Amino acid sequence: TKYVYFFGGKTAEGNGQMRDLLGGKGANLAEMCLIGIPVPPGFTITTEVCAAYYEHGKKIPEEVLPQIDEALKRVEALVGKKFGDSADPLLVSVRSGAALSMPGMMNTILNLGLTDASVEGLARKTNNPRFAYDSYRRLIDMFGSTAMGVDHDHFEHELQQMKEAKGVKLDTDLNAEDLKELVRRYKAVYRKHVGDDFPQDPRKQLMLAIQAVFNSWMGKKAVEYRRIERITGLKGTAVNVQAMVFGNMGNTSGTGVAFTRDPNTGENVFYGDYLINAQGEDVVAGIRTPEPISRLKEVMPQVYEQLCDIRQKLEQHYKDMQDIEFTVQEGVLYMLQTRAGKRTGTAAVRIAVDMVREGLIDERTAVLRVNPESLNHLLLPQLDPKANIKPVAQGIAASPGAASGIVLLSADAVVEHHEKHPQDPIILVRKETSPEDVAGMHLAVGILTSTGGKSSHAAVVARGWGKPCVVGCEAVKISEEAGTITIAGHTVKAGEYITINGTTGDVMIGKVPTVLPKITGDFATLMEWADKYRKLRVRTNADSPADAAKAREFGAEGIGLCRTEHMFFGEGRILAMREMILASDEAGRRAALAKIEPLQREDFIGIFEAMDGYPVTIRLLDPPLHEFLPHDHAAQEELAQSLGVPVAKIKERVDELHEFNPMMGFRGCRLPIVYPEIAEMQVRAIIEAAIEVHRRGKKVLPEIMVPLVGTIEELRFIKQRIVAVAEECMAKAGVRIEYQIGTMIEVPRAALTADQIAEDAEFFSFGTNDLTQMTFGFSRDDIKSFMPTYLREKILPVDPFQSIDVKGVGQLIEIGVRKGRESRQSKYGQHLKVGICGEHGGDPDSIRFCHQVGMDYVSCSPFRVPIARLAAAQAAL
Ligand code: PEP
Numbered sequence: 001t002k003y004v005y006f007f008g009g010k011t012a013e014g015n016g017q018m019r020d021l022l023g024g025k026g027a028n029l030a031e032m033c034l035i036g037i038p039v040p041p042g043f044t045i046t047t048e049v050c051a052a053y054y055e056h057g058k059k060i061p062e063e064v065l066p067q068i069d070e071a072l073k074r075v076e077a078l079v080g081k082k083f084g085d086s087a088d089p090l091l092v093s094v095r096s097g098a099a100l101s102m103p104g105m106m107n108t109i110l111n112l113g114l115t116d117a118s119v120e121g122l123a124r125k126t127n128n129p130r131f132a133y134d135s136y137r138r139l140i141d142m143f144g145s146t147a148m149g150v151d152h153d154h155f156e157h158e159l160q161q162m163k164e165a166k167g168v169k170l171d172t173d174l175n176a177e178d179l180k181e182l183v184r185r186y187k188a189v190y191r192k193h194v195g196d197d198f199p200q201d202p203r204k205q206l207m208l209a210i211q212a213v214f215n216s217w218m219g220k221k222a223v224e225y226r227r228i229e230r231i232t233g234l235k236g237t238a239v240n241v242q243a244m245v246f247g248n249m250g251n252t253s254g255t256g257v258a259f260t261r262d263p264n265t266g267e268n269v270f271y272g273d274y275l276i277n278a279q280g281e282d283v284v285a286g287i288r289t290p291e292p293i294s295r296l297k298e299v300m301p302q303v304y305e306q307l308c309d310i311r312q313k314l315e316q317h318y319k320d321m322q323d324i325e326f327t328v329q330e331g332v333l334y335m336l337q338t339r340a341g342k343r344t345g346t347a348a349v350r351i352a353v354d355m356v357r358e359g360l361i362d363e364r365t366a367v368l369r370v371n372p373e374s375l376n377h378l379l380l381p382q383l384d385p386k387a388n389i390k391p392v393a394q395g396i397a398a399s400p401g402a403a404s405g406i407v408l409l410s411a412d413a414v415v416e417h418h419e420k421h422p423q424d425p426i427i428l429v430r431k432e433t434s435p436e437d438v439a440g441m442h443l444a445v446g447i448l449t450s451t452g453g454k455s456s457h458a459a460v461v462a463r464g465w466g467k468p469c470v471v472g473c474e475a476v477k478i479s480e481e482a483g484t485i486t487i488a489g490h491t492v493k494a495g496e497y498i499t500i501n502g503t504t505g506d507v508m509i510g511k512v513p514t515v516l517p518k519i520t521g522d523f524a525t526l527m528e529w530a531d532k533y534r535k536l537r538v539r540t541n542a543d544s545p546a547d548a549a550k551a552r553e554f555g556a557e558g559i560g561l562c563r564t565e566h567m568f569f570g571e572g573r574i575l576a577m578r579e580m581i582l583a584s585d586e587a588g589r590r591a592a593l594a595k596i597e598p599l600q601r602e603d604f605i606g607i608f609e610a611m612d613g614y615p616v617t618i619r620l621l622d623p624p625l626h627e628f629l630p631h632d633h634a635a636q637e638e639l640a641q642s643l644g645v646p647v648a649k650i651k652e653r654v655d656e657l658h659e660f661n662p663m664m665g666f667r668g669c670r671l672p673i674v675y676p677e678i679a680e681m682q683v684r685a686i687i688e689a690a691i692e693v694h695r696r697g698k699k700v701l702p703e704i705m706v707p708l709v710g711t712i713e714e715l716r717f718i719k720q721r722i723v724a725v726a727e728e729c730m731a732k733a734g735v736r737i738e739y740q741i742g743t744m745i746e747v748p749r750a751a752l753t754a755d756q757i758a759e760d761a762e763f764f765s766f767g768t769n770d771l772t773q774m775t776f777g778f779s780r781d782d783i784k785s786f787m788p789t790y791l792r793e794k795i796l797p798v799d800p801f802q803s804i805d806v807k808g809v810g811q812l813i814e815i816g817v818r819k820g821r822e823s824r825q826s827k828y829g830q831h832l833k834v835g836i837c838g839e840h841g842g843d844p845d846s847i848r849f850c851h852q853v854g855m856d857y858v859s860c861s862p863f864r865v866p867i868a869r870l871a872a873a874q875a876a877l
């Protein structure tokens with residue numbers, strides 16, 4: 001078997017298609033060689049070797065070794081130097097690279113092959129001892145921390161000490177002698193923490209480094225990243241061993257990272273940073289603040305021009321925005337990496353639409369190119385332009401959107417705080433972030449760092465997740481000991497609010513109100529394309545005219561679920577509702593319901609108006625009644641006073657309504673079966689509202705939905721009353737309204753007996769929240785205690801309340817759709833309309849499933865409507 005793939009010169013054994021085997025980095029290095037882009041020669045050890053490494057108890061299989069030697073010889077021949085030669089050594093970098101990019105997750109070692117002997121050779125050969133010792137101390141640091149697990153801070157500490165002792169600010173101000181001394185100290189650090197000397201055999205260095213890359217595949221950081229990003233099914237990481245080129249050979253050398261377009265806005269401009277006289281890690285690590293790429297035009301005009309050509313060539317070739325790494329060694333440019341660049345949702349949309357205009361891709365590709373979840377980014381809150389905005393500092397706008405949140409100073413603090421107060425928005429404030437921080441970064445609503453550039457870890461990760469982020473805000477001084485930050489003279493304690501605007505880089509003290517954006521421009525164009533291809537309709541879950549109107553703006557084609565219970569909580573309503581619940585007989589209940597009825601009718605009028613002819617599914621009251629009652633003494637006292645009844649009576653009724661398992665108790669269709677007057681009131685309000693809107697000259701399509709049905713008899717019982725009331729209202733008004741009666745399918749028995757249920761239902765709406773709850777037997781409100789463990793231990797691949805469990809719940813849905821449709825068709829020759837209104841209706845994977853089982857529509861919260869439109873299009877393409 002071939003385990004090692006050489007690349008270099010203008011040839012390569014692999015190519016860009018071989019991501020699974022060579023990893024993204026390896027495949028693209030090969031591809032770049034093939035299209036004539038300058039790449040230092042090297043070779044890729046395949047992901048299969050990583051898998052074999054773990055199968056063999058963390059040993060590299062014997063048969064791989066001669067292939068490594070062989071490939072190394074080819075690199076030596078091309079470069080004209082020998083690995084391990086003490087007079088003129090070939091040095092290599094060792095990098096990881098899995099099939100999917102995992103920024104910052106895997107470790108890199110540079111300058112490998114240097115030893116006490118060859119560092120002298122390098123110094124003589126290059127006539128640059130400063131460079132040679134700088135390279136060597138970096139190797140000891142990277143090798144020590146990456147391959148041998150020595151804490152990088154130990155090395156960093158020595159570096160700081162040295163800089164202090166010499167009274168210099170920048171690493172580059174240390175001279176050759178300083179660095180030589182630093183090497184001595186680094187070696188001592190290494191010896192102290194590893195218990196052995198830094199290896200003087202380059203081949204041993206190489207093998208340990210390769211193993212380190214394989215080990216990092218199962219490292220905590222990488223495992224955590226794959227968990228968050230739901231990455232499964234990869235063989236492992238490949239290892240790329242590549243001849244070193246040096247960005248730290250003086251002022252005609254440098255290194256940089258760039259994007260072929262702006263990854264924040266998508267604008268077609270060259271975007272990135274570089275550092276003169278530095279090695280790659282310096283740019284990404286956020287230690288020195290780099291220069292914008294446009295400055296390179298003045299500093300190294302030829303290199304800049306060549307880079308611009310390569311930028312064009314890469315985009316033409318890959319037909320996508322690229323994220324590139326390059327190094328300039330004494331004026332000669334080398335590309336070290338290219339990959340599809342991570343981008344914000346805003347950028348993704350703009351790039352996709354621009355590339356169609358530029359003729360690089362077609363509309364379908366554009367629709368498929370944008371991750372539906374990333375649209376969140378375009379729907380991110382912006383600072384309210386009417387608000388009094390007083391920025392106290394400005395950093396680099398690294399990832400757009402505005403966020404207010406409480407300041408916390410470490411990722412661990414974020415994780416801890418979030419566990420206790422999941423509702424609190426948090427802004428993580430740090431000097432810089434590193435891969436260790438990803439869990440906390442993921443939970444924060446925004447990230448602010450005092451150092452780093454647009455390509456720093458914080459910026460890259462935040463952009464990937466569509467979180468507002470400001471970096472390099474030097475006015476922010478952090479004192480972890482004191483638990484405070486100061487921003488341009490203002491002190492903010494951990495736990496106090498600040499606001500950041502990742503679109504402009506502004507930082508504000510306190511909370512600033514935010515507003516929601518509209519769908520216009522490129523976003524609207526992409527949505528139009530998506531609408532052309534999708535088969536599913538997209539509705540929204542809304543129970544107020546304002547939400548309904550917002551959803552319409554986002555393109556909702558109706559309401560899939562109006563939860564009427566929310567209408568009972570409003571002012572002037574909850575009291576009547578409680579009166580109804582507490583009433584001792586039907587007459588008392590009717591009297592209380594009569595107070596609610598006109599309010600509810602007004603609500604429905606508002607919603608029908610907002611939906612302007614689109615169908616509106618209104619669900620009859622669903623939750624257990626006790627949810628409407630006050631449970632603490634003070635509130636019960638108050639209620640007793642308002643209703644003029646003794647508090648004891650209220651207590652008694654609350655106790656009576658207490659249930660051991662309320663979600664399976666007196667709720668859903670069971671309520672109107674016991675108290676038909678509740679449903680009667682609601683139906684009157686719905687039909688009368690429909691008549692009113694009809695009279696105003698608008699089209700109305702009410703769909704009355706019965707929740708929690710498990711048997712056809714339940715549905716029949718209620719349907720009779722619905723029909724009777726509706727007919728009465730229409731007769732009285734002398735107006736006929738078209739309306740439908742349907743049911744939710746959210747009890748497993750309903751799915752299994754869908755053929756019977758469809759005889760009396762004109763539509764089905766899958767309530768996958770309850771259906772998931774009852775299929776798994778997981779209380780939807782109590783998964784906190786075990787779901788994290790289930791996910792970590794891979795007992796479940798994803799939280800089934802977020803993404804449909806296709807194997808189990810999905811089967812019930814599939815049965816329900818099939819049996820329901822067949823029955824309705826054979827009995828009445830009618831198409832049974834089927835949709836979904838559980839939370840899953842806004843989840844792209846679940847939407848794909850809904851498309852596959854042939855639903856007519858999905859319904860989701862207003863904010864997910866654009867996401868659902870795009871996901872539905874992707875499912876259809
Ligand atoms: C459901 O169960 O999926 C549903 C939409 O209803 P609710 O969440 O209101 O129970």
Ligand code: MG
Nearest residue numbers: 746767769770
């Ligand atoms: Mg439900």
